[in-house]
Amino acid sequence: MSGATGSRRVAFETIRAVHESDAYANLLLPTAIRRAGLDTADAALATELTYGTLRRQGTYDAIISLASDRPVSDIEPAVLDAVRLGVHQLLSTRVASHAAVNESVELARRAGGRGAGGFANAVLRRVSRDTPGDWLSHVAETARSDDERIGLVTSHPVWIVRAFRRALAAEGRAGELEALLAADNASPRVTMAALPGLADIPARARRTPYSPIAFRLASGDPEQLVSGSAGRRRVQDEGSQLAALALSRVEPIRDGEKWLDLCAGPGGKTALLAAEARIGGARLEANEIVPARAGLVRQALRSVPGRVPVSELDGRTRAAESPDTYDRILVDAPCTGLGALRRRPEARWRKSPADVPALTQLQRELLTAAVGALRPGGIVAYVTCSPHLAETATVVADIHREWGDAIEELSARDAVTQVCDNDPGLLPQTDGSGRAQLWPHRHNTDAMSVSLLRRR
Ligand SMILES: C[S@@+](CC[C@H](N)C(=O)[O-])C[C@H]1O[C@@H](n2cnc3c(N)ncnc32)[C@H](O)[C@@H]1O
Structure with missing residues (x-):
């Protein structure tokens, strides 16, 4: 299995494992990608779909609830995951709508039968009719407080929104809350360290602003650099x-x-x-x-x-x-x-x-x-x-x-x-x-x- 379909299946199965068995996406994904034989581009797509769907789950659940007219707790978990994956593709990626809908419907059908496929189809077509901005407005309107609105729109539980605001306020920067929450939703670049006295920063690497031993690779596989240096260059x-x-x-x-x-x-x-x-x-x-x-x-x-x-x-x-x-x-x-x-x-x-x-x-x-x-x-x-x-x-x-x-x-x-x-x-x-x-x-x-x- 390879190609975009393979990427979506890997993402779906990883998300299922995260929800069913408390697995960690960052630990499961590399093995799932290897087993599926995905090439670099498809592996990147599988990673983006998995991470993006999981991160934005709070927002997507609010959207799915509005689009289906029922609480997500009433939706069979595997079907819900297929729909979440579809919503992510429709609202946050450049994946063509028909591919996003058709493949998520197929995943839902396999997970829950023909009825589940029909349900996923109806919800995703409803979602595809409005823009991402419209959906964020619809979701914001359902909030009962400002913190709940911020939590729904940025996909963070309210208690985390509040803890972050207090921590920022402790340095007089409560106004940076939304920037912090947005940063949580972006994929971080891989940063590496060259152990002092044991490894140098590679010539082709980009330095980062702060740590004197940190660097990022413009291209190439960090894991290869780790094994090629016997761990003296490490991801950190x-x-x-x-x-x-x-x-x-x-x-x-x-x-x-x-x-x-x-x-x-x-x-x-x-x-x-x-x-x-x-x-x-x-x-x-x-x-x-x-x-x-x-x-x-x-x-x-x-x-x-x-x-x-x-x-x-x-x-x-x-x-x-x-x-x-x-x-x-x-x-x-x-x-x-x-x-x-x-x-x-x-x-x-x-x-x-x-x-x-x-x-x-x-x-x-x-x-x-x-x-x-x-x-x-x-x-x-x-x-x-x-x-x-x-x-x-x-x-x-x-x-x-x-x-x-x-x-x-x-x-x-x-x-x-x-x-x-x-x-x-x-x-x-x-x-x-x-x-x-x-x-x-x-x-x-x-x-x-x-x-x-x-x-x-
Ligand atoms: C934040 S992690 C440490 C990360 C580590 N310093 C690194 O940079 O890789 C905290 C660790 O503390 C361990 N831990 C939890 N309770 C502990 C305890 N009572 N005594 C010692 N270690 C504990 C956890 O298993 C976990 O590995």
Whole structure:
């Protein structure tokens, strides 16, 4: 199977797996594309259809509900996915309408029989009669509040709209909310890192504005570059690079320093810290609670000469076992991941506000355990791939309350800025903290938050 039909089938089956078995599109898609034997152009189409349909599902469901005159919860899930895929092609791609409709009708018919095909046909023909702009207006009219309108039009759950607005307001930029939400709906370019001291940025690559080790390929397959360099050139978001470098370069490394990466899986930042430690003469250790992910950390570390022990413990226990030991600790905490919605198309529909309290409790416990494992003078970087204030500013404020004068906050904004090739223009936080917040719409990175705390 190949061609546009093959692309649509791969997209449909991937979307089904995401909804049926909680699969991750970014993990499933490469295998599905390989199995279907898609060429580069068809693989790109399959990727766009899968990611676009999943990202914009909130908006499309509102449109389908209007066009079919029934709530989407009343539509058989496989048929609904076929219709969503059709709506995406009609409203957000240049795919010819007849192809979008006919192939989605066929997918719906195969999934649910002749009646389902007829239903999909009626809904998609109704959708094809209005422009994308008209549909956004129709959907906006159904909203009961301004936040709901923004959520429906930009395809974000309302709680995420609100969390983002608060995080932007914490630097006086609530007015950037719609730009941020729009950035979440665009496909990010693949960013790579050349591990310091082990690989150079390839001559044909384009530099990115901030990280001194980051680049993007104008053409070619990033995975080939990764395997061809034995992992010394790696795929890594520029924000993740800056978070790790902020810790490793916040001050000169003294020979023999002890470093710990407490929540290391799958090991992207561990590999970078290992390369930095190797240059500066520090000794890195890593820890990851999930054994399979600890395996990925070991794999990532193969690209860096030298031994980095990887333990598989709860980070709270791991840190508590080594009081007053480390000079630098990275706590890249488990979080909602709201800062990486561009790259994980289904993520916004998987998390809920109910997930936040348990995560923030764990984040506080990991961070306080890490502070306890620092030597006097040692520094912990508390990093989240989320701008949600409950996971960022509030966790750090709680740790300040707990540790009082025993810790001081360093300026993570200065530390990140110092590392950058160009000034990222990181904005001060209204809470007066030194926290650095990166943003997809401003920096073209994930929305990483970095705080640096020194133990006195
Ligand atoms: C945000 S990810 C870390 C990403 C990683 N630093 C990188 O750059 O590749 C957080 C990790 O923490 C792990 N984790 C969750 N709970 C943990 C705990 N209690 N102790 C240690 N690790 C934990 C998760 O399995 C996950 O791999």
